[in-house]
Structure formats: structure tokens, C-alpha cells
Amino acid sequence: MLSLAGQSHATAADQAAPGYWHTSGRQILDSGNKPVRIAGVNWFGFETANYVAHGLWSRDYKSMIDQMKTLGYNTIRLPYSDDIFKGTMPTSMNYSNGMNADLQGLNSLQVMDKIVNYAGSIGLRVILDRHRPDSSGQSALWYTSAVPESTWITNLKALATRYQGNPAVVGIDLHNEPHDPACWGCGDTTIDWRLAAERAGNAVLGVNPNLLIFVEGVQTFNGTSGWWGGNLMGVGQYPVQLNVANRVVYSAHDYATSVAQQPWFSDSSFPANMPGIWDKYWGYIFKQNLAPVWVGEFGTTLQSTVDQTWLKALVSYLLPTSGNGGDSFNWTFWSWNPDSGDTGGILKDDWQTVDTVKDGYLASIKAPGFGDSGGGTTGGTTGGTTTGGTTTGGTTTGGTTGGGTTGGTGNAGCTATLHTDNQWGNGFTATVTVANTGTAATTGWTVTWTWPSGQQETSGWNADIHQSGTSVTAKNLSYNGALAPAASTTFGLQGTLSGGNSAPTLTCATS
Secondary structure, three states, X not given: OOOOOOOOOOOOOOOOOOOOOEEEOOEEEOOOOOEEOOEEEEOOOEOOXXXXXXXXXXXXXXXXXXXXXXXXXXXXXXXXXXXXXXXXXXXXXXXXXXXXXXXXXXXHHHHHHHHHHHHHHOOOEEXXXXXXXXXXXXXXXXXOOOOOHHHHHHHHHXXXXXXXXXXXXXXXXXXXXXXXXXXXXXXXXXXXXXXXXXXXHHHHHHHOOOOXXXXXXXXXXXOEEOOOOOXXXXXXXXXXXXXXXXXXXXXXXXXXXXXXXXHHHHOOOOXXXXXXXXXXXXXXXXXXXXXXEEEEEEEOOOOOHHHHHHHHHHHHHOOOOOOOOOOOOEEEEOOOOOOOOOOOOOEOOOOOOEXXXXXXXXXXXXXXXXOOOOOOOOOOOOOOOOEOOEEEOOEEEOOEOOOOEEEOOOEOOEEEEEEEEEEEOOEEEEEEEEEEOOOOOOOOXXXXXXXXXXXXXXXXXXXXXXXXXXXXXXXXXXXXXXXXXXXXXXXXXXXXXXXXXXXXXXXXEEO
């Protein structure tokens, strides 16, 4: 029998297929019934007129996703608009020096396939977010005169079909930030978001019953208003009830003053008043064990003291992973992108450098990755020619694509190759692929080289990299030292140039 929030404790019939997740009370469980915690970032762009995740004018998509994992994020919320179902082609893509080579010629949905498959192959998961009906802007309701409800549901079902059998996609956020005149529980089918979420959720589950259905709040309930999408006060009285139990996750959005002023920021009791505010709007769902809660967006520029205080308080409220594990609030930070005008991002404007202060605030609530998703290649395309890589879960990973691959001397069962991904002025980025050529698994690896043209490494990811003079040593991190025979992994770096950028010869040693 369903509880008040439309959830129940999982039975065998309600558990998802292997690799997929389901809910039980306030927790999200994997297919082995172990609690998981979504701890990720929003990487936006597919919902804009670029029709693709932003930043691929500066970076290779694999290096971008690798960096997310290195920083400890385990999930990507990927916003899109319904425009991408019209065959749109990405704009502002960089294909120089082999960057994003396997994306060239692909349409927006095919690029989404590549991002999903690569993320899944390195242990990350993806939540697809129907952010806008079209690229022109947000909408209060889930439909507009140009994009009716029927189109919204048709396209949700198309995504559920496209990623069927690929548990890298854990679920779909049905519509971003419903707000006035959207209501919750009013019964008017033209504006009742809760009823619309049931219609759309059941349509998605009719195609793929294994997906989680993420349902955001509204703006106003019974005269009390909050953030767009952030008001879930109606869930207790009017839960979302779907045809498949144990699939609903409620999603709140919460922001600081860099986005908009709210009365609680100027309350004399701030920040002590904030836990009560969060309890009222959405926290009670978790605390009463009704359903899991995912804070799908929260962010700030961190410029004001109020915002700094707010973020510290919210992180504390979301509960540290240490001691709570998956029995905690789930979250994806807004945003990975630096080009969010009212929040900024985890990355700075060069799309490479990490805002270590902002990232540091989130350290206690980051959570482990999920291992190989086990998913297959999606959408019928793999695209590109990959060298030095291995195939995991049906999608190619760890290789380099096109142009500029050099190096390749190896001993003790491994080789390393360096590929220049991007070069500009006095800077460059590169990806190094480490491949196990031996007959036994490695427990660790070390790659060394000497720069022939005075290059200087300035930052890196997926490896512990140190440079002394012109000599560079890169060692595996805790999660990527073990390589099975014929398997490979990658790490990336950014550097500066004082002359040319001729390629070094790399030496690889295993341990």
C-alpha cells in the first residue's frame, strides 16, 4: 500500500533492473539495495541556442567529464530543450588538434549519447533535465502555445526509449522550475503541476519502468511562495503517485542573494532560521521518510558574506556523507559552467581552472562514484576512431581520437601516449592515455617525460603530476591505478608555452 508520498518499501516487483536505481522511503537504492547519494553538477547548454553542453569550444568533452570525476562529483544533470528533437546541430564546437573529434558531424542528440556513454563508462551517472520547451527561455508551465503537452510527453518518451537499457541515465527531471500560475493539488489540469507530473511520469515509465522520475516543486502553495520549483509544501497532502512504485524523487531548488533577495536573508535570526525554512518547503519530505529529496539546483557567486553564510548553512543541512552515506539529501550544484551570470561555476572563465573556494564548500557532501554503469552504447552510434582505448559497458573510453598522438615507448607492461587537445597563444591542454600492455593487472602506474620545448605544466586532473625543470612525473590516483590487461585510463593537464609545442617521448612503468 502506498504511503503518503506515493512511495513504499521496495518489493522484488518494484526494484529496477540490474544497474538501475529505485527508492525506499527517503533513500535511493542501487540494484543491490545499497543506498546511493547523488552528488553532482549541472552542465548546461543543450537547452540554449548552442544546442550542446557549453565549454566544448574550449575543452574536449572527455577531459571535461574526467575532471568532474577527479573533483569528486558523481552525477551530471544535463539540461535540454525540446528543440534538440528537431535535428539541431551543435554550434561553437572546437575540433582543432583532434579535440572532440568523435563528435564532428553529430547532431545534438548524438552528442548527448556520447556524453552519456562516456560518463557512464567511468562510473558517473546522468539525470536528463527538460529545462525549457525551446531555447528561447524558461516557461512557467510545462507547455506553451508552441510546444503543447503532447509534444512534451512524446519527447520524454523518446528519451526513455533512446536510453533504454543504459543505466548511465538514472532518470528524467520532468520540467525545470514550474512557477506561478502553476499550482500543486488544485485539481485544474491546465495548471496543476502535480497531475501533469503524474501523466508524464507514467508515460515515461510505460516505456522504461526502471527510470527514476524527478519532480520539482512549484512557486506558491496555499499562498506561501518561494523559489521557482522550490516549493514542495503540497507533497504531504497531494503526493505524486505513479503506476510503478518506488520511482519518485522530489526535487527542490534553492539559491542565495546573487540570484534574488528573499525575506529570510534579512531576518534578524539569519542563518539560524534557514533549517526551519528548508524544513517547511522541502526538507520535511526527507525527515518524515516520505521520499528521497534531491536539491537539483543551488548556487551563488559567493561574493557577499550573506551568500557565503547561506552556502555553509545549506551544506550542513544536506548532511555530510561521512556518517550518513546515502541516508542524506541528494544534490547537483549549479553550475559546472562559469558562464552562469548570477552564480558563476565550479570552473573559472578559462573553462579549465577550478574555483577551489567554491568547490571546497562542497567537500563534506561529495560522495563516491558508482563504478561501471554496465550500459550499452546508446542511439546506435559510437562514431570516431579510437586508439589506445578499451571498451567498457559497450562504449569506448580512455582512448585518444585523431591528430597529434605521440610517445609510446613503454616498459613493464604499459605504454603512455600524449595528445594535444587544444592550443592557443602561450597555452595548451593535453590528454595522456595509459594502457596496460601486459598480461596481468596493474596496481599502479607512473608516466615520466621531459619537455623538449620548455613547456610548463600548470594544472592537471586524474593524476598526481609534478614538474621539476623540464622533467615531469605523473602517478595514478587511488581510483585509476588498477588496470586489467588491455585496459586503459586517461589523465589531463594544462600548460604554458615559451616556444614551440613539440611532443615529448613518454615512458610508462607499472607497479
